[in-house]
Amino acid sequence: MLTIQFNGTPIHVGSLDAAPFKDLLADFSTCKKVIMVDENTHDCCLEYLLTAFPSLEDAEVMLLPAGEENKALEVCYQVWSAMLEYQINRNDLVINLGGGVVTDLGGFIASVYKRGIDFIHIPTSLMGMVDAAIGGKNGVDLNGLKNIIGTITQPKAIFVDAGFLETLPPEEVFNGYAEMLKHALILDKNYWNQLKSLNSEEELIQIQHIIRSIELKKQVVEADPTEKGQRKLLNFGHTLGHALESYFLSKKSIAHGHAVALGMIGESYISYKRGVLSQEAYREIEQCIIRIFPMLEIPEEAIETLIELMRNDKKNERNALNFVLLNAIGSAQVNAEISPSEVGEALLHLSLLAQHGN
Ligand SMILES: NC(=O)c1ccc[n+]([C@@H]2O[C@H](COP(=O)([O-])OP(=O)(O)OC[C@H]3O[C@@H](n4cnc5c(N)ncnc54)[C@H](O)[C@@H]3O)[C@@H](O)[C@H]2O)c1
Structure with missing residues (x-):
């Protein structure tokens, strides 16, 4: 496991099954967890997460529609409403499991919900691992303009596990x-x-x-x-x-x-x-x-x-x-x-x- 410190955010490169992710889950053991996925990471990546880390079985899974056209405020409204319904609070944790669309969208949703709650990125695309999940930029598109609404907020941690790339087209x-x-x-x-x-x-x-x-x-x-x-x-x-x-x-x-x-x-x-x-x-x-x-x-x-x-x-x-x-x-x-x-x-x-x- 290699850990790169980045503006106070650790980027752990290696198997998710190693100590840093387990330690993080232990730190948040009494908090609610929300896992953001899109249709493809729901099918290809979520099962591994839920079976390898049983403490996540109770997490609320938010299924986002896949694709850049869904990096939009309309999707955020629905997720924020669901988070309110599930009574997600300021000490809870959002886990973004997906490519750049999920990490941009999930990071934005978490960074403004109740003025900001903790979130982590688990990038599952190569784009996410080498770029989108790194750097703290979160956001959505508006009126056909890319990333025009957004925040710069660092995730609590980033976990880069290249094993997820096995299913990437x-x-x-x-x-x-x-x-x-x-x-x-x-x-x-x-x-x-x-x-x-x-x-x-x-x-x-x-x-x-x-x-x-x-x-x-x-x-x-x-x-x-x-x-x-x-x-x-x-x-x-x-x-x-x-x-x-x-x-x-x-x-x-x-x-x-x-x-x-x-x-x-x-x-x-x-x-x-x-x-x-x-x-x-x-x-x-x-x-x-x-x-x-x-x-x-x-x-x-x-x-x-x-x-x-x-x-x-x-x-x-x-x-x-x-x-x-x-x-x-x-x-x-x-x-x-x-x-x-x-x-x-x-x-x-x-x-x-x-x-x-x-
Ligand atoms: N925030 C930043 O600094 C930053 C930097 C670069 C790019 N981005 C943003 O990232 C987005 C592009 O990211 P992307 O290329 O990852 O797009 P994406 O999130 O749409 O992922 C590409 C496709 O791969 C699928 N996928 C992801 N992981 C998979 C896996 N392990 N197995 C099977 N399918 C998988 C997704 O469902 C999607 O269909 C753009 O919106 C771009 O603006 C942001």
């Missing part, structure tokens, strides 16, 4: 890989060199790669917990990525990791066109991502809408389009102001990649 493993690549691109060339040619799911979920991502995220968030400066580095690929994710949400939705992968190509392209990133590095990034993620045709008439979505992105100030740009593989800069035409060019380039591939 392959495409979801690749979604987590996108955020691992992001950590490497903004901070660690050596890690990028380890990740860039991995192909199989087994290779991607190796524990040393998961741990390296957690360490890199910790390094950035601890230096800037409230996102005044360097934490914005983590938004690399997300300004374009969130806009694409929002745009396609009401059509044929695309996964967060897929959107970020496309966003990273687009934002690397802008970096290259600005002369900040070398052409060689840009090509290396493009090839690595194209090998794994399907490219997407973006209708020309969508470009204005996408730029508007980026302007509404909560990361932007004074209506400007602020991006994270890459200086090189393993090094990035925040707060680069980008013109709408540069963004449009990057979106057209992404679309061209899709047309060439088809």
Whole structure:
């Protein structure tokens, strides 16, 4: 068992069946427990939890609908009402067992219920383990805009047990890989060199790669917990990525990791066109991502809408389009102001990649 201390929150990496989780349950033995799951983690992960830890048998299980479209206030209202009905109090515990949607949603629900009750995350997707469960950001989407309502509240503890990944569908493993690549691109060339040619799911979920991502995220968030400066580095690929994710949400939705992968190509392209990133590095990034993620045709008439979505992105100030740009593989800069035409060019380039591939 490895424990990484992160802003006062322990991240325990290893089997859930080890001392830290049992100790936590003992600490909360007299309190009520609420377990948040979605339909898939209900079927694939909950049974293990309830059979391995009999003290959880009495827990209230909240079954959330799966999918990004349910990361919404409407779902929160229902859960808060149920929590009131079950008389969940301030000293009780919420256990979020799921991917990034469950940890974002469950963390938000717990962080404001009765002005905040304790919660822990047990991420079950690769995305959750390497990124979503780490860092204390909780939230929901509103009016098609990603994570626009939320809190920054740290969970009491995080338990990363890679055993849960056994049932994760392959495409979801690749979604987590996108955020691992992001950590490497903004901070660690050596890690990028380890990740860039991995192909199989087994290779991607190796524990040393998961741990390296957690360490890199910790390094950035601890230096800037409230996102005044360097934490914005983590938004690399997300300004374009969130806009694409929002745009396609009401059509044929695309996964967060897929959107970020496309966003990273687009934002690397802008970096290259600005002369900040070398052409060689840009090509290396493009090839690595194209090998794994399907490219997407973006209708020309969508470009204005996408730029508007980026302007509404909560990361932007004074209506400007602020991006994270890459200086090189393993090094990035925040707060680069980008013109709408540069963004449009990057979106057209992404679309061209899709047309060439088809
Ligand atoms: N808070 C943050 O800092 C942060 C960072 C990155 C991403 N996110 C958020 O995370 C979300 C994406 O996370 P995600 O990719 O985990 O999505 P997700 O939670 O929707 O999980 C993906 C799919 O995998 C299923 N699943 C999860 N674990 C499983 C398992 N062990 N076995 C079988 N199926 C399983 C889920 O039910 C879902 O269908 C987005 O909403 C994104 O905004 C948040």
